Amino acid sequence: MKMIASILLRGFTSARGLVASNYSSCVGTKAVSAECSSREIPIARDYFYVGGQYVYESAYSSSIYSDQIYVEKLSPPQGASQSSPLLFVNAGVPSGAAWLNTPDGRQGWASYFVEQGYLVYIVDITSVGRSSQDEKAIYPMKIASTVEITENDYTAPELIVPYPQAVNHTQWPGNGTKGDPYFDAFMAAMIPLTSNSTAQELSMKLAGCTLLSMIGEPTYIVSHSAGATYPLLMSDRCPDLIKGSINLEPGNTPFQNLVGNSTVSAVGRSSARACGLSATLLGYDPPITNCSQLETIVIGSDTPGNRSCYMQTSPARQLPNIAKVPYVALTGAASPHITYDHCTIDYLNQAGVATDWIKLGDIGIEGNGHFLYLEKNSLEIAAVVDRWIREH
Structure with missing residues (x-):
């Protein structure tokens, strides 16, 4: 669909994106006050609903429109100076709005990249936020995150040290626990998503x-995170439309979900993504018609600081379309992902996909957890992404 609205904004009018001279009264959701001002830049904003189709609903003896995604187009007011646009895709927890501001009111990645001259698109994935929600009548929505998951895996892993690297987590704003205004603002953004x-x-x-x-x-x-599944699916279907795939702590670990937890705990490891990097079929060569045709083997000794991986047995099926798109992953030095992102990189390499893996600690950027694009040094990490784009 074409443009529905166009306005000039000073940032996104989120409670998390506003600050004022009286800083103590403009923290977390208090910043929604009209007295608080924004750190975002002027942006020309348009929104659209894209994709989807008409679906007949027998209960209403009529059709609805389903499976469309909500898209925001953010443009530099003077026009884009970079030739390639950026498309930001989130995992759904929180929605695409998280690219706009940080929980403590610093400039978000959207403003940063628009300021660098990029045309920026942000989506809410289907069945999250403002995108199509109709299937929740059939499939129940699942919880986005609990306080314990958020504290232990995202904002304050250093308090319980479930993996050795957690002691070095220093970059989350505030203390990362329930009751802190930045944590509460972040937790409020954790909206439900589909279970399908x-x-x-x-x-x-x-x-x-x-x-x-x-x-x-x-x-x-x-x-970011589980949102890394979608660039791979798009790369598999329309690789010629994608200049590069940039994945912050990719959350589509092959065949399993891992968290920074005890390796003997059922919570620490669970089966997921039967087709390796996704729950649905990918264009493997030789082709498969069912995910069960992928034969796997466990590689590596499993420890809290370095998790074991599921790989294909040899000879591994290849992913020729995905291999056409340059791929990079970024991993924080103090995140649970530093213990298992190698599984994703190794699986892609085995399937013929060339990858870059930027471990932030190796380039002198320390202390980051899983939500590194919202942490105190987020713009330093944005500059790393910008540099990778310009080099490619």
């Missing part, structure tokens, strides 16, 4: 490639 990952992947693949074709220029996709 298969339908979500299929709809995102179609709507995502539709959006990329409408943008009209090869685009870099920037994803």
Whole structure:
């Protein structure tokens, strides 16, 4: 669909994106006050609904529109100076709004990259936020995160040290626990998402490639956590529309979910993504018609600081379309992902996909956890992404 609205904003009017001279009264959700001002830059904003189709609903004897994604287009007021647009994709917890501001009111990544001259697109993935929600009538929505998960895995792992690297986590604003205004603002953004990952992947693949074709220029996709599944699905379907795939702590670990927890705990490891990097079929060569055709083997000794991985047995099936798109992952030095992101990198390499892996600690950027694009040094990390884009 074409443009519905266009306005000039001073940032996103979120409680988390505003600050004032009287800082103590403008923290967390208090910053929604009209007295608080913004650190975001002037941005020309348009919004769209893209993709989807009409679906007949027998209960209403009529059709609805389903599987569309909400898209925000953020433009430099004087026009883009960079030739390649950026598409930001989140995991759904929180929604795409998290790219706009930080919980403590610092400049978000959207403003940073618009300021560098990029045309920026932000989506809410299907069945999250402002995107299509109709299937929740059939599939229940699942909880986004509990206080314990958020504290232990995202904002304050240093308090319980579930993996050795957690002691070095220093970059979350505030103390990272319930009752801190920045934590509470972050937790309030954790909205429910669909429990039907298969339908979500299929709809995102179609709507995502539709959006990329409408943008009209090869685009870099920037994803976070489980959102890293969607650039791979799009790369598999429409690789020629993608300039590069940039993944912050990719949360699509092959065949399993891992958290920074005891390796003997059922919570620490669970089966996931039967097709390796996704729950739905990818274009493997030789082809498969069912995920069960992928044969796997466990590689490595499993320790809290270095988790074991599921890999394909040899000879490994290849992913030729995904291999056409340059791929980079960024991992924080104090995140649980530093213990297992090697699984994703090794699996992609085994499937013929060349990758870059930027371990932030190796380039002198220390102390980051899983939500590194919201942490205190977030713009330093944004500059690393900007540099990788310009080099490619």
